[in-house]
Amino acid sequence: MPDLSPLYALLPLLLPFECLQARFMQQALLGLLLLAPMAAVMGLMVVNFRMAFFSDAISHSAFAGVALGLIFSVDPGWTMPAFGLLVGLGIMILQRHSSLSSDTVIGVFFSAMVAFGLAIVSRDRSLARDLQRFLYGDILTISDSQILSLMLLFLVLMTFQAVSYNHLLYIGLNPALAQAHRVRVAIQQYFFAGLLALVVMFSVQAVGVLLVTAMLIVPAAAARNVARSAGAMFWWAMLVSLSSAVAGLLISAQDWARTATGATIIIVACGWFLVSLVVAALRRGQAV
Template sequence: MFDISWLLHLASLFPMEGMDMRFMQYALIALVLLAPMTATLGVQVVHYRMAFFADAVGHSAFAGVAIGLMLGIHPHISMPLFGLGVGLLIMFVQRYSTLPPDTAIGVVFAGVVAGGLAMVSRSSAIARDLQQFLYGDILTMTETDICWHLLLFAVFLIFQITSFNSLLYAGTSGIIARAHRVRVALYEYSFAALLALVVMFSVWGVGVLLVTAMLIVPAACARNFARTAGGMFWWAIAVSLSSAVAGLALSVQPWLATATGPTIILLTCVWFVVSVIAASIRNERSL
């Protein structure tokens, strides 16, 4: 699909134990691609109050995997496609129903999760296959997975560069957005689609249970650290990247031997504690 030999060479140079092994190189590359995407989208999710949206899409992974296994489609294809459909469905219900946004999301969330669990309950084999997606396993990445991550990263960059200001207007005020001739519906659906895909790709690494934390915790840290709106994005990326790389490095150590996904999230939580302390000190000095 793509020639990623240069990426593998760069990953092998990283000063970390085990980087001579191909699966470790794949894991590092995947995390370096995912971390900036989840961090940036996390700041936007917090700004647009869409945390519940991301959680609903993440939990739809169960149904996506189950449908794929039942139809003989690889879960890495069925899961993102189903998540994309769920994300667009949630946005449609939000826009065209009279329900509050969180209620609309809750209805879709309930239906998707219940449907997924119903399908899983019909087959013990499917239930066993879902374990990987429940907890995540970044160490199972393949070359094909990395190529898909690269493609998603390219789409993410193009979308953010061309749509950042329009998204800001749409998320702040519909009146302001229309005054600047922003096609609100188009940008909302596009953002929902991109967020759904990033969430689904993140499920491979950190699992369904922790995927929302990958978005929210770095953004929360950034809000405590940053003094400007632009600074929030850079702080979120710094927290997410450092936690991802350090989490991978620590999780494979024999003295720790923990799952990579939870280790990454625990490190972001450590960052959050540090950010709260830093914010409190700064607030005291400003009094």
């Protein structure tokens, strides 16, 4: 396994806060610096594709993925994203090959995954204690192997976005028209669904099942309020997501706060959203 110590040593120099002297805080910060941009980029597409419910269904499948890992003595860090990936692709396959609406398909999967997870947990009450940290999230427990997985996912996702960003926007506006202009809609949608499922699963560890959709949606919504173009919206979402992640981690580590890191990150992002509402209102006033 590659040695990440040089990266960890660099972080306190860039952000000279006392709380970042601890190794677990350095790991958490590096994990968030990788995860936040991915959540921002995928969040834009979630808003564009109207797939917020999709991310909810994936996040709630985390219970089943973790429970299966614990039952079969496999690291939940691997079973959770693998199970989420299967669920995400399953939803997309059924959406494309069924006459049912997308909300109906996602609702069926959502219900099935929650019921399946609860059924597994009910067999062994001791599992409930292990699953609690995935309910609320705990980025402070991230490991080097998970950070390396995030690095690989980051490279794949950003390459995909660089190649397909405009195509995805086109598909979001009108899939039939995109197909007519020789955009490979099916391949793009399957790839997007798979990457979104993986990002959601890693986000579960950072902010928990209850808040994972907010990590995707809030930065994108704030960016949409202030940006004047699709390109600007991309960079605004990046700014909101990264600043919220870093500020949330640092605030939660202060003695006067001592709050859950995931919840603090989302609170900061919601603060950004409120500011964006004011900016949007001022612009509309000037236009009038």
